[in-house]
Amino acid sequence: MDNILNTLEKILEERKSSSEDKSYVSSLYSKGVNSILEKVSEESEEVIQAVKEEGRDEVIHEVADLWFHIMVLLRHEDISIEEIELELARRFGVSGHEEKASRKK
Ligand SMILES: N=c1c2ncn([C@@H]3O[C@H](COP(=O)(O)OP(=O)(O)OP(=O)(O)O)[C@@H](O)[C@H]3O)c2ncn1[C@@H]1O[C@H](COP(=O)(O)O)[C@@H](O)[C@H]1O
Structure with missing residues (x-):
């Protein structure tokens, strides 16, 4: 079964071709990448504020x-969750036991 992020990824891809007037995602896509980046920045600030004050x-x-x-943002840029997972997995490989083992050699 898909997890929630994979399900959301599919919905976000579908929104690229849907013309649903009430879709928040469709409206964000149509505003362009700068609007999406603005939301990412805004939400990052809200996380910081929540940790500090809430x-x-x-x-x-x-x-x-x-x-x-x-x-x-990732969907807009055609980057999949899998690509991020692969990058994290690659780091897990190099920063974990394998790195320590290679340093000993
Ligand atoms: N997970 C979300 C989700 N999280 C947040 N949001 C929307 O993100 C918007 C911006 O959040 P803010 O924190 O800025 O909240 P706000 O102050 O109320 O909103 P603004 O006035 O700043 O726009 C809000 O309108 C939220 O409703 C989301 N909108 C949609 N989804 C998912 O995306 C799917 C597709 O959504 P639609 O395209 O709207 O059908 C949905 O089925 C949901 O699963």
Whole structure:
């Protein structure tokens, strides 16, 4: 079964070709990459503020907003979640035991 991020990724891809007037994602795509980047920046600020001044629930809420807008940005740029996962996996490989083992050689 797909996880929630993969399901959301599919919906975000579908929104590229949908003409749903009420779709927030479609309207964001049509405004262009600068508007998406503005939302990412805004949501990042809200995460920082939530950690510094608000409670745990608010942090969860704001991080969900940030992840969502990052997902919209990735779809806009035709970058898949899988590509990010592969990059993280690659780092996990080099920064974990393998790196320590290679240093010993
Ligand atoms: N996960 C989300 C999601 N998270 C946040 N948002 C929207 O992101 C917008 C901006 O969030 P803000 O924190 O700025 O909140 P705000 O102050 O109320 O909004 P603004 O006045 O700043 O626009 C809000 O309108 C939220 O509704 C989302 N909109 C959609 N989704 C998912 O995307 C799918 C497609 O959405 P539509 O394209 O709208 O059908 C949906 O099925 C959902 O699963």
